[in-house]
Structure formats: C-alpha cells, structure tokens
Amino acid sequence: MRPYHKHPLEDLTDNQLDDMMQYMFNFTEENREHIITKFEQARDVAKTKRPHKKIAAIALAGAMVFLVGFTNMDRIQQLYSKYFDGNASQISQYAEVIKKSSTDQGIRMDLLTAVNDGGDTYLFFDLVDETGDRLSENTRIAENWRLEGGKDLGGGNCELLEYDGKTKTAAFAAHSIGGRPGEEAVFTLNSFLSKKVFDIDAKEIDIFDLATKNQGQFKDYRESGGYGGSLSQEAAHKNFSLKDVDQVLEKDAIHLAIPGYDKGYISNIGYKDGLLHVQLNPDKEKGNEFSWLRLKNPQTGDIVDPYYYVLYEQDGLKYREYAFPIGELTKKNLDYIFNFVGFYFDTVVEGKWEVRFRVPTHMDTIQIASDEPILIDGKAVEIKKLTISPLSISFSLAEKAALSPLPPEEPARSIISGFFRGGLSDEADDGSDLNVTVVYKDGSKDVRAKFGGIGRQLGNYNGWQEARISGPIMNLEDIVGIEINGTLFRLKPVNGGNQ
Amino acid sequence: MNDTVLIRKIKQREEEAFSHVIEIYSKLLWVIVGGVLSKSFGYLVQDVEECVSDVFIELWNHPEKFDPKRGSLKTYLAVMARSKAINLHRKRGKENIIRLEDCRDAEMVPDNASTSTDGWMDQENYQVLYEAIRQLPKPTREILIRRYFYEEQPRDIALKLALPKKEIENRLYRGKKMLLDILSDVEEVNP
Numbered sequence: 001m002r003p004y005h006k007h008p009l010e011d012l013t014d015n016q017l018d019d020m021m022q023y024m025f026n027f028t029e030e031n032r033e034h035i036i037t038k039f040e041q042a043r044d045v046a047k048t049k050r051p052h053k054k055i056a057a058i059a060l061a062g063a064m065v066f067l068v069g070f071t072n073m074d075r076i077q078q079l080y081s082k083y084f085d086g087n088a089s090q091i092s093q094y095a096e097v098i099k100k101s102s103t104d105q106g107i108r109m110d111l112l113t114a115v116n117d118g119g120d121t122y123l124f125f126d127l128v129d130e131t132g133d134r135l136s137e138n139t140r141i142a143e144n145w146r147l148e149g150g151k152d153l154g155g156g157n158c159e160l161l162e163y164d165g166k167t168k169t170a171a172f173a174a175h176s177i178g179g180r181p182g183e184e185a186v187f188t189l190n191s192f193l194s195k196k197v198f199d200i201d202a203k204e205i206d207i208f209d210l211a212t213k214n215q216g217q218f219k220d221y222r223e224s225g226g227y228g229g230s231l232s233q234e235a236a237h238k239n240f241s242l243k244d245v246d247q248v249l250e251k252d253a254i255h256l257a258i259p260g261y262d263k264g265y266i267s268n269i270g271y272k273d274g275l276l277h278v279q280l281n282p283d284k285e286k287g288n289e290f291s292w293l294r295l296k297n298p299q300t301g302d303i304v305d306p307y308y309y310v311l312y313e314q315d316g317l318k319y320r321e322y323a324f325p326i327g328e329l330t331k332k333n334l335d336y337i338f339n340f341v342g343f344y345f346d347t348v349v350e351g352k353w354e355v356r357f358r359v360p361t362h363m364d365t366i367q368i369a370s371d372e373p374i375l376i377d378g379k380a381v382e383i384k385k386l387t388i389s390p391l392s393i394s395f396s397l398a399e400k401a402a403l404s405p406l407p408p409e410e411p412a413r414s415i416i417s418g419f420f421r422g423g424l425s426d427e428a429d430d431g432s433d434l435n436v437t438v439v440y441k442d443g444s445k446d447v448r449a450k451f452g453g454i455g456r457q458l459g460n461y462n463g464w465q466e467a468r469i470s471g472p473i474m475n476l477e478d479i480v481g482i483e484i485n486g487t488l489f490r491l492k493p494v495n496g497g498n499q
Numbered sequence: 500m501n502d503t504v505l506i507r508k509i510k511q512r513e514e515e516a517f518s519h520v521i522e523i524y525s526k527l528l529w530v531i532v533g534g535v536l537s538k539s540f541g542y543l544v545q546d547v548e549e550c551v552s553d554v555f556i557e558l559w560n561h562p563e564k565f566d567p568k569r570g571s572l573k574t575y576l577a578v579m580a581r582s583k584a585i586n587l588h589r590k591r592g593k594e595n596i597i598r599l600e601d602c603r604d605a606e607m608v609p610d611n612a613s614t615s616t617d618g619w620m621d622q623e624n625y626q627v628l629y630e631a632i633r634q635l636p637k638p639t640r641e642i643l644i645r646r647y648f649y650e651e652q653p654r655d656i657a658l659k660l661a662l663p664k665k666e667i668e669n670r671l672y673r674g675k676k677m678l679l680d681i682l683s684d685v686e687e688v689n690p
Contacts, residue, residue: 004570007577008648009531016629017530020648023641024533025544032525034545038552039521043514043559182545361549 041097076113079124082161083173084391091115091390096360104351106131109189111355117389118362121179123147123187124161125355129168134348137163138195139170142345147176149185149359179359189353193345200260201296202338207276208331214254216270216277218247221310229310234325245310247272248321249279261340263291267319275307275323276334282318291342293322298337365389366491374485376434386482386489393436393482395467434467437483445483506572510562521555524573528554528580534649535584539659550587554580631681632674639674642667 012020021027080092098111110126129135141158161171179185229242249268256266267281278293295304306322313319326333370383386395437445481490508516532550536542554576558565565575632643638660645651645659653671657664 002569004574004578006570006574007531007581008650009527010573010577011626012527012530012629012648013626014526016626017526019629019633020530020534020644023644024530024537025547027526027529027533031529031544031548032521034548035525035552035555036518036521038549039517039555039559042552042556043517046556046560182543182549358545 037097041095045092045095076124079112079161079171079173080115083122083124083159091363094360094363096358098355098357100355100357102353102355103130104353105349107134107349107351107353109353109355111187111357114357114360115391116179116181116360116362117391118365118387120392121147121176121185121359122391123174123176125172125174125187127170127172127192133168135163135168135170135192136165136194139163139348140193140195140345141172141174141189142193144190144192144350145174146188147174147179147185148188149183181359181361183359184356185359187355187357191347191350194348195343195345197343198261198291198340200258200340201298202258202261202340203298204259205256205266205338207295207336207338208329208334210256210266211269211271211276211329211334214269216249216253216268216279218270218272218277219250221245221248221312224248224251224312225314226310226312229308231308232305235307240308242308242310245308248310248312249277251279251314251317251319252281258338258340261291263344271326271329274325274327276326276329278322278324278338280320280322282320290344291340293320294339294341295324295326295336296339297335303339304336363389363391368482368489368491370395370484370489372487372489374487376485383484383489386484388479388482393438395484397467435483435485436467439480439483439488440478441480442478502572506565506567509558509565509572512559512562517555517559520558520572520576524576525551527573528576531577531580532584534645535581535588537659540588546587550583551580553583557583628678631678634681635674635677638662639670639677642670643674643678646671 009017009020025031076095076097077092080095084091092115094115094117095113096115097113100111102109102111106129108126108128108130110128112124112126114124115122127135127139137160139160141160145158158172158174161173163170174187226245226248229245231240231242249270251267253268254266258265264280264282266278268277268279270277280291280293282291293306293309296302297304304324307325309320309322311318311320365387366389368386368388370386373380373382375381381397384396384398387393439445479491481488483489505516505519509520528551529547533547536546536550557579558576565572569575628647629644632640632647635643641660642656645656646653651659653667654664656662657667660667
C-alpha cells in the first residue's frame, strides 16, 4: 500500500499560509463563500442523480418538506429538460447557479443559471411581472437583448420555454456563441414583445388579372443584393439549388396593398418559365414580421407553396420573391387566391434589465482524431480539432492544397454557424455540401446538419475556417464517431481530449 | 470533531462534516492550487476557486476513494488539489511550465518519493524551513519557496519570475547555504 505523498505546505501554520498569499491571489472570505457555493451546487446536482432510497420517508414528511425540497436545481432541471430535450441531468451537472436579478417597469428579470460547452454559452432566466399582466405564452424576445463580454461572446437566439399565469412568470433560454470560462459577461434586455399570428386570404385580388396586366420584367439576381432564400422539397428532390436562380423581378413596379395586411405590399408580379413570381416589399416602418405567401384554392382550401423563394436587399429595403409552379399562365391554372400566413411582434414593454455574471466552467469535451481528408465539391479538405461536447460538434477545416498552420486557440470566425433543434435548418435544402452525422454504436445515425454554401466558399479562402453545430444533445457514451461527408472519424481521443 | 468521527461522517456524506472540511482546509488548498495557477500565467481568481471547490466535490462524489490507512485526510486533499491544479494547467496548454514528471497524484506517488529538498531537510520541519526562508532577501525568498514548497524545477521558476535559469540556480545555491546557516543557528537555540 502506497502512502499519500505529503505536501510540503501541509505543515505550515495558518500565519505562514497567510504569508504565502503574497505569491498568489489573496484568499478572502468571499473566495471561501464562492468555493462553498460551487460545492453546494455540484452536491445538489449529484444528489438528484443518486437513487432515492428514502422516498417513503420523504413522502411521509408532508407537503412542507416537499416544498423545501423543491430546490433551485429542480427548477433548473425542468428548464434544461425543456430546452435540451430531456437530457437535463447530463447537462445540469455543469450548471452554474447565478440567482441575480434586475427590475425595471415593474418587471423583474431573474438570471437563474448558465452553462458553457467550451464554445457556446446558454443562459436561463425568468421574467416576472410584479405589477401587471404583460406577459403571456406569446411573449417573445427578439433583437433587443445582448450578451456581451468574454471571448467572442455575442449573437444567438432567445427562446420562450414556458409561461406560468399563476406566478406571471415567463422562462427563457438564451444561447450565445462564445464565452470564456471565468470572464465577466453582461446580459442586457431592452424590450420584450408579443407575438401576433395572422392568416389572411386576399380574396379581393384577382391573381390572373394582376399577372397578365403587370407583366413584370426580370433582371440578373446576382446584381440584386440577394442574400438567401429557401427551396421546396420538390425543388430539392429535383436537385434544384438557389445557385440556379439567375433572374428576379425588377423592384417596385407596382404598389398593391393587401387587404387586412399592413406589414407590406405586392411590389411586382411576373411570369417566367412556368413560374409565377410575386415580389413582396415589407413596409420598412412596420417591419419585424415573418410572413409566407402561398396560393390557396378558394373552393377546396388546398395550398400551393412556392417552388422557391429568395431574399434580396436594395436601398435598405428587404424584398422577398416567391416563385410558384403554375405551368402555363392561364386563368384555369391561376384559380387561386393569395394566402398570407405568418406572425409579427408588437413591443410590449421597453426598459433596461441588466445582470452581470461570470461565464461558467465549460463541460468536458472529446477531441476526435481526424487524419483523413474529406471531399467537398470534389476538393480535398482537411479536418482538425474535431470536438464533440454534450451540446455541439465543432471542427476546423481547410482546403488541403492551401493549408497554412492551424490557428491554435483563435480560429477564424465561423463561416457556418447554426442552431439546429429537432431537425435540419431551413438552409439544409440548399444543395448541401457538408453533411455531418452522428453514428451510434447500435448502428443508428443522426443527421445533425447539412450546410449549404460552404462549398462555394472553399475556393475563396486561404486559411482555416471554423464549423460549429450547436443543437440536440447526444449521449456521448453511445457514439461511435462523427461522419462528415461520408468519412467516419471514430472516437479515439487525442491530446487534450477527455473521454 | 476528531478525525475518526469526521472521516466516518464524510463517508456517510453528512453535510455538516463537509462544511467543517471546507472551513478548515480551504486556505491550505488555496495556497497549493494558487501556487500552480498563478496570475502570471493568466489564471483568474475564479480558476483557483473552481479548482479548490472541485477537490471538495470529488470528495463528496467519491468519499470511498479516501483510504485513511494511506495517510491523513489533509494529505489526501492536498495531493488531490495539487493534482487537479496541474491537470488544469496541462489542459490549458501550459505544460511547458509544469512537466509531466512533476505530475503526481495519489496513484502515481512512489512509496519513497523524494522531495526537492534533496534529502537534506526533514519533511516535518517545514514550518522551521519556511521561517528561515522568510529571512532571505527578495527574490531569493520566492525562488526557494517555489523550489521547496511547490517543488518547481529551476527552469520553471525562471519562466515564472522572468529571470535567467542560471541566476535561479545561483540563487538556489547561495540561498541553500544561507538557509543552512540560519537553521544551524536555530538548532543551537533549540538543541
């Protein structure tokens, strides 16, 4: 039996230890409190994971004990379950309980907890209306929030998790890219919104009449400030890609209001190659709206979705153009009405809610050796730093012919970054060039993301780029490896990885 | 609470026992961890807090790993603190400062592990040694503390203090001689 090796410092007196502080961070009561808090948080999590042998006794102890037992960690577990799709216990062991508040306009924001996976930071917070009834299931937080400070911290999404009408409490999760453990960050909220859903049948508009009288002219899409769009499944199956869109309508040829819809107007319409193109110009002043234009059969209610739609921006206005597959331009083929569905946000309350916190320690990650190149658009691409955490997959990549030394700690800003929960992103249909799949020991596969666009950028960059897929949790113990464009990289930890 | 009772309560995961352990050992672990995760390497005070709390968390999660037959709870926690600090340091890619052979944890320590005092100093007399070192001038004082209390290699001390390795070795040599003088005086007073 080998004895524990005694540390030279063990024998020093308390005063001598105090004297040692001149060579390091001073030890204060505040530090001791922090240590105790961190210990208690981890202990509470560990308790929830242990089998409850005394359930019967606890039940007998009555309702009061039950309420006391409903700790903050229970609430965090609930929120994690909602956000991380039921894998809360795996994640919550890394939770940092924050419990800081900020009140304005009679509404209190409680920052509850944060978790960090080495690349992204997730915050969980409540809004509590202490004086009114301004929150609901439709409360949303869109652009007017910021998470700043820490390494590269910024951007992201904010999502309503639940609303409790009895306590007038709305719980949210905010997800931001970046954040270095230990650094101070500031979470600021400046307003919150209410989501309004609409579904408008524009029966007053005769589409055939409009299309034949206003034969909109087309121009080169590449010169129109295009920046995205989406494809129907039918288009994707035919291997159609947004790259194939070369013509869009001239802007603002007409100005046709849509009855019951005040967020924009039809600004052009035209026919080309079997597709009816409809250009929509959202009202800049009344923006912040997300709509979808469809054709609807007024008799049967059948819906025709666009074959594709594209977005382009000119003079500060964001145009949308929908292309419907109608065949020939005949009255019979256009026996439809326009149907606008979507939602917009009304600002409910403006104010300032701000809380400072420290980015928590990140969870363990696994680095996977990736010694084989993959092919993207026929070009050999090297993958490095392939890393998985319970919350994400990330890697650096560079075209093999143009390799430069891998940036050690400061990778280039992401050229692809998405937040995929419960499925593929809308962009997945865009003739994907980079397919990332999780392969499990039982043989099943989970297609995590298909990125469009990266192939197009490969020819243009010289250095390494960073890919990151945040999203649904996976059970790391059950994974064989990560498959990227058909090449399987098996879990064989390399230096710096943990398993 | 004596050690036997404390250890029994720890094994039973009694919260009161853990509060007691944190209360009495936090400062020692802080000094052990703080010497490794130093400000000069870019560590934050939060890193030290995290590392120290990890030691107590580990004890909570696996109290059965502590074997009283192998040493005291204090020694066990000190070994774990040092090991965790070095591991963190290594993870952060600063292993050039602390070399692999310096990493020791409860499982890696040989039975008769020698200390960096090269056998000329009884391990039980560190309090006396510390007081003697305190009498030395700067920066020799810190150099000897790092050498004898953190068991750092001269080249690592040189990196930390931004001094040439040769100077560190010279100061160690001279400091050691001065220490022997001081300690022999101590012995004369307390035979």
